[in-house]
Amino acid sequence: MPIGKATFKLKEAIVPTRRAVIYTRVSDTNEGNNGVSHEFQETACRSRAAELGYEVIEVFRDNFSGKYLHERPELSRLRELVRQGHIQAVFVWKLDRFSRRLAQRVICVQELRDHGCQYISATEEISDSPEGRLLESILGAIAEFEVERTLERSQAGIAVLKGRCLPICQGKARYGYRYIKESRTREIVEDEAKWVRKIFEWCVGGDSSMVIAARLNRFGVLCPAVGRGVKTRGASPQWHSSTIRSILKDASYAGAPMVSGKKRSTAEVSRKGHKRTEKTNPAEWWKAKDPTPPLVDKETFDHVQEALRSRRKTRDGRTAEYPHLLRGMVKCKICGRSMSPWKTKNPAGKTYFYFCCVSRQMGCNCGNAVTPIAWLDEQVWSSVVNLMRDKDAIEARCREFMKENKCDDLERDQAAHQSKISEARESIQRLIRMLGSSDDPEILTPLQGRLAELRSNIEAHQSEVRHIESKLFTVKNQAYALQHWAEACQVGGEIIDEENVTFDYKRKLLKALDLQVFAAKKSIQMSLGLPLVIPDSSPGLAASPTSPAARPDVRGAITTRR
Numbered sequence: 351m352p353i354g355k356a357t358f359k360l361k362e363a364i365v366p367t368r369r370a371v372i373y374t375r376v377s378d379t380n381e382g383n384n385g386v387s388h389e390f391q392e393t394a395c396r397s398r399a400a401e402l403g404y405e406v407i408e409v410f411r412d413n414f415s416g417k418y419l420h421e422r423p424e425l426s427r428l429r430e431l432v433r434q435g436h437i438q439a440v441f442v443w444k445l446d447r448f449s450r451r452l453a454q455r456v457i458c459v460q461e462l463r464d465h466g467c468q469y470i471s472a473t474e475e476i477s478d479s480p481e482g483r484l485l486e487s488i489l490g491a492i493a494e495f496e497v498e499r500t501l502e503r504s505q506a507g508i509a510v511l512k513g514r515c516l517p518i519c520q521g522k523a524r525y526g527y528r529y530i531k532e533s534r535t536r537e538i539v540e541d542e543a544k545w546v547r548k549i550f551e552w553c554v555g556g557d558s559s560m561v562i563a564a565r566l567n568r569f570g571v572l573c574p575a576v577g578r579g580v581k582t583r584g585a586s587p588q589w590h591s592s593t594i595r596s597i598l599k600d601a602s603y604a605g606a607p608m609v610s611g612k613k614r615s616t617a618e619v620s621r622k623g624h625k626r627t628e629k630t631n632p633a634e635w636w637k638a639k640d641p642t643p644p645l646v647d648k649e650t651f652d653h654v655q656e657a658l659r660s661r662r663k664t665r666d667g668r669t670a671e672y673p674h675l676l677r678g679m680v681k682c683k684i685c686g687r688s689m690s691p692w693k694t695k696n697p698a699g700k701t702y703f704y705f706c707c708v709s710r711q712m713g714c715n716c717g718n719a720v721t722p723i724a725w726l727d728e729q730v731w732s733s734v735v736n737l738m739r740d741k742d743a744i745e746a747r748c749r750e751f752m753k754e755n756k757c758d759d760l761e762r763d764q765a766a767h768q769s770k771i772s773e774a775r776e777s778i779q780r781l782i783r784m785l786g787s788s789d790d791p792e793i794l795t796p797l798q799g800r801l802a803e804l805r806s807n808i809e810a811h812q813s814e815v816r817h818i819e820s821k822l823f824t825v826k827n828q829a830y831a832l833q834h835w836a837e838a839c840q841v842g843g844e845i846i847d848e849e850n851v852t853f854d855y856k857r858k859l860l861k862a863l864d865l866q867v868f869a870a871k872k873s874i875q876m877s878l879g880l881p882l883v884i885p886d887s888s889p890g891l892a893a894s895p896t897s898p899a900a901r902p903d904v905r906g907a908i909t910t911r912r
């Protein structure tokens with residue numbers, strides 16, 4: 351692949367030359383006379399370094415016995431240079447040049463590796479020789495030993511904290527706080543804490559988590575992850591309702607003691623490079639003696655917990671108080687946003703339930719008035735019952751739709767456009783060949799004009815093909831949905847005449863019909879989420895008394911919803 355090659359070359363250009371030093375040593379006694387002089391060692395090392403692509407920046411020469419390590423002046427200088435991190439490799443003629451004692455050599459090699467430096471022998475392949483293998487195993491054992499020692503030390507530290515009932519104070523503290531590691535406590539960060547207080551305040555005032563999140567995003571408040579420099583991979587840097595809920599449910603904001611020891615990080619790293627943690631046994635958890643400074647009082651917190659509990663939806667869309675038949679199916683007729691169920695109490699204590707456009711809670715009121723829920727339920731249900739009873743109209747409309755939207759025609763058109771595109775492409779190829787073979791401007795100019803024309807033709811055909819493709823997709827989807835819809839109508843029509851239709855059944859039927867209600871005060875418009883336009887004569891949707899223009903704009907509804 352050319353791209354791979356380019357990257358490789360780029361890497362070569364970016365990576366600086368690797369620098370190395372040579373260490374030679376002759377013993378005082380007779381080595382210098384046996385052909386292993388400094389010069390001999392240096393030559394061997396230099397050729398090996400050149401082979402491996404290292405630049406030799408300095409040569410260190412010691413005249414010393416290999417028995418002693420720390421007394422050698424040049425070796426000490428070399429180790430100092432390595433510690434500064436300027437060198438990537440140390441070349442020696444043979445492994446024993448560093449030291450004749452294995453233990454000393456292990457210490458030296460470990461030191462080199464700690465500073466990112468390699469130990470290379472000019473004449474021996476370290477990993478292949480028996481000594482190399484021994485060296486490797488010893489180094490491995492040392493590394494393992496170090497890991498265990500660290501773990502032991504940290505666990506001893508945790509045991510001390512546990513004994514004194516102090517928190518661990520690791521990682522990021524909760525939003526609104528900062529860890530003080532010295533005193534093992536949490537301190538309030540006022541910039542964040544003011545938002546925590548606001549969140550509780552808004553929740554007490556009746557705002558949902560979603561509304562609160564939207565408001566914070568609108569105010570430009572940084573969400574916890576972004577505000578504190580936590581790296582988020584792909585996550586959008588915004589407040590979400592889940593973040594708000596986790597803050598609202600967190601007892602430590604009301605001054606609950608900090609619980610430590612819930613998680614323990616392991617040596618494991620996930621495929622994406624995240625550190626893994628494991629949950630510890632709850633019996634090992636402990637509560638910190640010093641409670642966190644609270645941000646909200648106990649009463650507020652309890653109130654919020656109660657509010658969250660009561661707002662929890664049941665499976666079929668009912669709140670604990672009122673069974674909302676149309677929850678999730680009502681949209682604002684003015685701005686198109688959803689309408690959510692709300693309630694108010696008048697001074698006499700009577701509760702009213704109504705649907706209200708969410709733009710009101712979001713602070714950008716579209717001006718739509720509220721719609722009473724009981725009234726809307728009745729209107730919608732009676733219209734649906736009327737529609738169900740008129741089976742013939744439904745069936746006729748289904749047949750008509752299938753006849754109107756024949757996929758075959760669309761597919762034929764699509765193929766025609768495709769063949770025109772390929773024809774134009776071939777002509778362009780021919781023109782390009784002609785352009786290449788001639789220099790005469792009188793021939794070239796008209797050819798270029800023709801080329802531009804062909805290119806614009808191709809674009810026009812392509813946009814036509816895209817249009818047909820989306821149409822085909824919609825038609826196929828609709829045909830499928832229509833089939834289901836007709837089945838639902840059939841089943842629905844049979845049961846609807848019975849006296850006591852249950853709430854669950856009503857809701858299931860409305861969902862199966864893919865019902866969508868657009869409401870503005872007491873004017874409603876219904877769409878069935880299908881290309882099913884009910885004829886005016888039908889007693890179905892047109893029968894709705896408060897909406898004279900009851901024929902739903904169903905096609906529009908589909909394109910915006912799917």
Ligand SMILES: [Zn+2]
Binds near residue numbers: 682683684687708717
């Ligand atoms: Zn609205």
